[in-house]
Amino acid sequence: MSKSKGTKGPGKARKPPHASTIKISGRVTPKATVKVTAKGTNHGNAKGTGASGRGLAVRVKSAKFRPVGSTAWLKRQLNDPYVALAKAEGWRSRAAYKLIEMDDKLHLLKPGKRVVDLGAAPGGWTQVAVQRVKAQDGKGKVVALDILPWENVAGATCITLDFLDDSAPAILKQAMGGPADIVLSDMAAPTTGHGPTDHLRIIGLAEAAWQFATEVLAPGGTFICKVFQGGTEGKLLKMLKTRCAVVKHIKPPASRKGSAEVYVVALEFKG
Numbered sequence: 001m002s003k004s005k006g007t008k009g010p011g012k013a014r015k016p017p018h019a020s021t022i023k024i025s026g027r028v029t030p031k032a033t034v035k036v037t038a039k040g041t042n043h044g045n046a047k048g049t050g051a052s053g054r055g056l057a058v059r060v061k062s063a064k065f066r067p068v069g070s071t072a073w074l075k076r077q078l079n080d081p082y083v084a085l086a087k088a089e090g091w092r093s094r095a096a097y098k099l100i101e102m103d104d105k106l107h108l109l110k111p112g113k114r115v116v117d118l119g120a121a122p123g124g125w126t127q128v129a130v131q132r133v134k135a136q137d138g139k140g141k142v143v144a145l146d147i148l149p150w151e152n153v154a155g156a157t158c159i160t161l162d163f164l165d166d167s168a169p170a171i172l173k174q175a176m177g178g179p180a181d182i183v184l185s186d187m188a189a190p191t192t193g194h195g196p197t198d199h200l201r202i203i204g205l206a207e208a209a210w211q212f213a214t215e216v217l218a219p220g221g222t223f224i225c226k227v228f229q230g231g232t233e234g235k236l237l238k239m240l241k242t243r244c245a246v247v248k249h250i251k252p253p254a255s256r257k258g259s260a261e262v263y264v265v266a267l268e269f270k271g
């Protein structure tokens, strides 16, 4: 674990890619019609014209030894405006925009807030959290963990550890040194391609994250967690509803339309 100096985050001089640049409208439910509009950024290309603004899709030839799925993945990455925008704006992952979009709606990551970020690598959410709670100005605090080795994010305490390891909760609590206002989990085990198995694995991680959240969240706190829509998340929702005043789903525009991924947001933890 290290309180990182890390590599620099999105450039200070660069205008952050949120608030003034991204506007979400629509009801916030999994069925919501959400719309991203852009002012002066490549978000205007979110309809798939290519982040470069050229309006040209990148074609990917299948390579002899590249599996069909990898070619499709590569093609999607190369034509994904969020991927290019993340690169241009200094976020480590396109996933950063999912948190930006959710927080632009919920206004939770305020200066001084204390955040735990589970499943944090390569660090997009961690960068967003550090920037918004102003952790580098000595205000808020961000403790982030991933099972994979990852590069420190400046301003955050970055831990490499399996969250399901028995030692993880105590290590995280020690790193926090006090209660958390927000527990984020974007954890996802590598997919097997077998839907029910993948769903069970992600729900296992989500339930473990919630268990941990109940131990560290301050009253009034928030839990945000990735799940897959349409699966067996009933037990988790039931647990959340008994301990939090508001429980809802959000599918931010940056979450790919075809994916079953959705975020459960539990607000106003009752303690």
Ligand SMILES: C[S@@+](CC[C@H](N)C(=O)[O-])C[C@H]1O[C@@H](n2cnc3c(N)ncnc32)[C@H](O)[C@@H]1O
Binding pocket: 092, 093, 095, 096, 118, 119, 120, 121, 122, 123, 124, 125, 126, 145, 146, 147, 148, 161, 162, 163, 164, 186, 187, 188, 189, 190, 205
């Ligand atoms: C979708 S990625 C997270 C992306 C991240 N939020 C960002 O913005 O860059 C999911 C992460 O969950 C991590 N993960 C999966 N199982 C885990 C576990 N048992 N403990 C810790 N991290 C885990 C993976 O290693 C992966 O980096």
